[in-house]
Amino acid sequence: MERLNPAVRYADATGFCGLIHAVEVPAVEAGDIRAQTTSMLEQLETTLEKAGSGKDRLLMATLYLVDMADYEGMNEAWTAWLPTGCAPARACVQVVRLANPDWRVEIAVTAAQA
Secondary structure, three states: OEEEOOOOOOOOEEEEOOEEEEEEOOOOOOOOHHHHHHHHHHHHHHHHHHOOOOHHHEEEEEEEEOOHHHHHHHHHHHHHHOOOOOOOEEEEEEOOOOOOOOOOEEEEEEEEOO
16 A cells, blocks of 8 residues: 555545545635636646556546536536546536635546556
8 A cells, every 4th residue: 555645634645456546626726616626637637647647547536516507617627637538437526515615626536557
């Protein structure tokens, strides 16, 4: 088992048996859903690479939105970020709130190691 940047309550990513599990939140708390999603996905890409994977190796993604009115904007950023032909299985659910009241989106992923 590997842990990337472990803290008291969480690690940036964990690896086990060739799989990477990671969760990301927006680095940009201000801005619309596109800005938040873009910053979150940029961070996710860095985390996946540090963990020995990449966005082209995503297997599953679960996106959490505070407001489903943000679905279209989130999808615009997601589609622009994801390589063609590499879409993972995906779920998108609305939640009442996230840990930071300024966050509009959060993502949890599983990816294969390279």
